[in-house]
Amino acid sequence: MWSEYRSNEETEYSAVTLDLSNNALPFAPLPSVRKAIEAEVDRAADYPAAAYGSLRNAIAGFAGFDPDQVIVGPGSVGVLGYIMRRVAGDGGRVVFAVPAFDAYERVVVDAGGTAVPVRGTESRWQPVESMVAAAGDDAAAILICSPHNPTGERVSLDEIGMVLSAVPRHTVVVVDEAYIDFDRTVDASATFRLTSAHPNLVVLRTFSKAYGLAGLRVGYAVGDAGLIGACRTVAMPFGVNRLAVAAAIASLDVSDELADQVDRVVHCRSQFIESARAHGLSVPESHGNFLWVPMRHPAPLVDCFSRSGIAVREYPDLGVRITVPAPEHMDHVVEVLADGYSRMEATACHR
Template sequence: MYPRIRAALDDVPAYVPGQSAAGLVKLSSNENPFPPLPGVLERATAAAATLHRYPDLAATELTGELSEFLSVPTDFIAVGTGSVGVLQQIVQSVASVGDEVLYPWRSFEAYPITTRIAGASVVEVPLDAESRLDLKALTNAVTERTTLVLVCSPNNPTGPAVRRDEFAALLARVPEDVLVVLDEAYVEFVRDPDAVNGLDFLAAHPNLCLLRTFSKAYGLAGLRVGYAIAHPPVTAAIRKCAVPFGVSSIAQLAAIESLHSQDAMRERVDAVVAERTRVRDALLAQGWPVPETEANFVWLPTGARTMEFAADCRQSGLLVRPFDDDGCRVSIGEPAENDLFLAAAQAGIRSRRSRSSSVSRRTSSRTIPSQTPTSGGRPTKL
C-alpha cells in the first residue's frame, strides 16, 4: 500500500517544457539565442568557489540593485527561482481551497498548475478572435470567491500585449482586496507605445503585483532568478512562501552583473525584435494568420493540425512548441534558424491549402471549418 496523496493533484496538468534533441534547432522554449552578457560568465564562475556556503537568503545585494534600477523601495521587491517560482509563491500566498483564480486562456501553462496545487479553482476566460486577452470579459468573471487575477502581457504563447487603457479599466473595476498580477516576463521586448508597463500603475494600486524575470532578455534561463514588485504587505507574504535559499549565489551575482550590462542587453533585444518583425512579415506573406507579437516568439494558429505541423518541423530539423489543438509557438532564434523555420512554415501552408482544396472538391455541399481557432462564450470554471 502506498501513502495517501492529495486528491487535488489528480487534476494538476504536468508542465510541458520545450523539447531538446541533439542535432535539432531548438525554437521551443523562448530562450535567448545569445550567450550570457559581458562579464556575467566570469562573475558566475568566480561565485562557484563558494558553493560550500549557503546563498544570501534575502538576496540583499540583488534586491538593492533592483531597487535602484526600478526606482522602487527595497521592500517592494521579492526575489525567487525564476518568475514561475515567484508565481507559485504568489498563488500560495492568496489562494486556497474555496477560492477562485482567474486568468485568460490560452495563456502561460503554469497558471492552472500552480492554482490547482494550491487547491483553488481555476476560471479560464477565452481570448478574443485575434488571440488577445479579453480584459473586459476577465473583469466580468470576478466573483466574491475571486482572490487572484493573472494577466500575461505580452501573452505567452500568443504574443499580443495588453494596452494601457484596457489594463487601467481592469484595475478600476477589480475589487481592492483581489490581487492582480501583471506577468511581464517579456517586457523588454515590447515596442508598442500603447502597451502597458506595470510600473506606471504600481504606486496607485496596492493590489497590483508585477512579475519579471532574468530568463528571457538577460539570457539567464538556466540559473532561475525572477522577482515580484508589489507593495510591502504583498511582498512580505510572497517571501514567506519561498523555499529558503532557493536562489543560488551564482544566480544572484549573475543577475547583478546582467543589470550592469543594459546597453548590451538592449542591443541584443533589438536584434531579436528585428528578427521577430522579419519572421512575422514573412509568415503573413505566406498566408499564415499570425497575431501581433510583442514577445520573442510568434504564434501559428494551426488548430487541428498542430501536432502534425510540429512533427513536420521536426522532420525539417527544428523543434517548435505545440499546444494541443490550438497552435504552435515558435521562438525567435538566430537568422539562419529562423530561415529554416520559415521554409518549414512555407511547406506547411502549402500542405494546408492543398488539403483544404481537396476537401472542398469532395464536399462542395458543406462548409469547411476554419483551422484558425476562435474564442468566445462563457468563462470555464474547473
Template sequence: MTSSETLAGGIRPRPIVGRLPRYAAGKPPVDVAGMVSYKLSSNENPLPPLPAVVEAIANQTDFNRYPDPLSSKLRNALAEFLDVPADDIVTGAGSLGALNQLLAAFAGQNDDGKADEVVYAWRSFEAYPISVGLAGAESVRIPLTADGRHDLEAMAAAVTVRTKVILLCTPNNPTGPVLTATETERFIQAVPSDVVVVIDEAYQEFVRAEDAVDGLAMYRKYPNVVVLRTFSKAHGLAGLRVGYSVSNPELTQYLRMAATPFAVSQIAERAAIVSLQNYPQVVERVQSLVEERDRVTAGLRELGWFVPAAQGNFVWLSLGADSGEFAELAGERALSVRAFGDEGVRVSIGEVEANTRFLELCANYTKPPRRS
C-alpha cells in the same frame, strides 16, 4: 496516474494531482543529416549570457555556503535599476517561482473547505493551471479573443466573492499580444480592490508597442497590483532560475513568509547583478531578436498567414488540428517548435538561419492559419 490509483504501500497523492495537466517543456530538436539543429520550442534566448556574466560566475567558489535568503544585493541593484524600494521586491526561482509564492500566500483552500478562485485568460502560460491547482485554488479560465488577446470585459465579469487573484500575462504566452495601458487600468478599476491583480511581464524587454501597459506604473498607482519579471528571457539566464515580484509592502510582508528559502542561488544572484550592470549590452541583444521577430512576422504576413501581434520573443500560429502535422514537418527540418494540442504552434525567435528555415517551411506549407 489518476486520483483513483494508488502507489506501493497504498500511498495516494492528493486528488488534485491526478486532475492537473502535465507541464510539457519544449523538446530539443532531432538530428537531421546535413542540417544544423535549432531549438525553437522553449522561448529561450538563443544568445549566451554576456561575457562579463560568464566571467563573474566562473570566479565564484562559495557554494559550500547557503545564499542570502533575501537576495539583498540583487534587490538593492533592482531597486536602483527600477526606481522602486528594495523592500517592495521579493525574489524567486524565476518568475514562476515568484508566482508560486504569491499563490501560496493569497489563494488556496480556506478553513471552510471552499477553494479560492484565480481568474486568467486561456490559452496563456501553461503553468498557470498547475500552480493554481497545487495551491489548492480553483482556476477560472476565460477564452482569448479571436486575435489572441485577453478578453478583459469577460474576465471582469467572471470575478466573484471567491476571486482572490487575477493573472494578466502581457505579452501573452503563447499568442503574443500585449495589454494596453488604458484597458489594463480600466480593468483594475473595475475589479474589487481586495483582489490581487498580477501583471506577468516575463517578456517585457521585448515589447515595442507604444501603448503597452507598464506594470510598474500600475503597481505605483494601485496597492493590489503585483508585477512579475524574470532574468530568464532577455538576460539569457533561464538555466539559473532567477525572477522577482514587485508589490507594495502590504503584500510583500506575506510574500516573504511564503517565499522558498534560498530559492535564488549565489551564482544566480551574481549573474543577475552583473547583467544589470551591463544592461546596454542586454538591450542590444534584445533589439537584434526584436528585429528578427519583426522580420519573421512580416515574412509570414507576406505569405498571407494570420499572425497575432507578436510582442514577445515568439510567434503564434493558430493552426488548429494541423498543429501536430506542422510540428512534425518542422522536426524533419531539424527545427523543434511547440505544438499545443489542436490549438496552435508557438515558434520561438532563434538564430537567423533557424528563422529563415522556419519561413521557408511556412512558404511551402499549404494550410496557413487564418483569422478565426
C-alpha cells in the same frame, strides 16, 4: 539536446537540433556576466544570503522601488507560486485567459487555489472584460500576461487600469511582464508606476528572457510592501542559487548591452513575420520574442517541424508558437514553416 513540449494532456520528447519551443535567447552571457558567474563558482558550497539583500537592492534600484517591495525566486514561475500560495492557498479562485503560459494552471492548483480559465479568441486572446466578469466579487487573483504568451498580444495600460478599477481591493491583479523588453510600443516601467496607487497590483518579471539567464532560474515581483512581505513569508528558503544571484546583479549593470541583443531579436522578429506572411500565412503582430500561428489543427505542422529537427510549441486546436530564430537559422525555419503550411492546405483541399 532534448526538448519538451506538451501535446494534448501528454508530454512527448523529440531529439532536436534546434529548440524553438521555450523562447530562450540565442546568446551566451555577456563577458561581464560570465565573469560574475565564474567568480561565484568557488563559493558554490556556501548557501546564498537568505534574504537576498544584494539582489533585492539591485532590482529595487533598477525598477524604482524599495527593497521591501521586491520578492525574488527561481524564475518568475517560482515567484508566482509564492504569490498564489499566499493569496489563493485556501481554494481561492484565480482567473486567467486561455491559451496561456502552460504553468499558470499548475501553479495555481499546486498552491491550493482554484483555476478559472476564460477562453480567448482570435479577435481577443485576453478578453479582460470577460476576465473581470469571471472574477466577480470573490476572486483571489487575476493573472494578466502582457505581452501575452503564447500569442504576442499586448494588454494596454488603460486596460490594466480598468481591471484594477473594476475588481475589489482584495483581488490581487498579477501582471506578468516576462516579455516586456520585446514590446517596443510601451514604456516598460509604466506598470511599475501603477503600483503606487494600487496596493493589490503585483508586477512579475524574469531574467530568463531578455536577460538570457533561463538556465539559472531567477525572477522577481514588485508591489505593495505589505503584500510582497507576506508573500516572502511563504517563499522557499535558498530558492535562488549563488550563481543566479551574481548573474542577475551583473545583468542589471549592463542593461544597455543587453538592450542591443534585444534589438537584434526584435529586428529578426519583424523579418520572421514578414517572411511568414509572404508565404501566405496569416499571422498576427507579436510583441514577444516569438511568432504565433493560429490554426485549428496544428499537429501536422508541429510534426513537420519535428521531422526537420526543430522543436516548437503546440497548443491543440488553437495554434503553434515558434521562438524567433537566430539569423543564421531564419531561412531554414521559414522554409519548413511554409512547406508544412502548404502541405496542410493541399491536404485540406483534397478532402
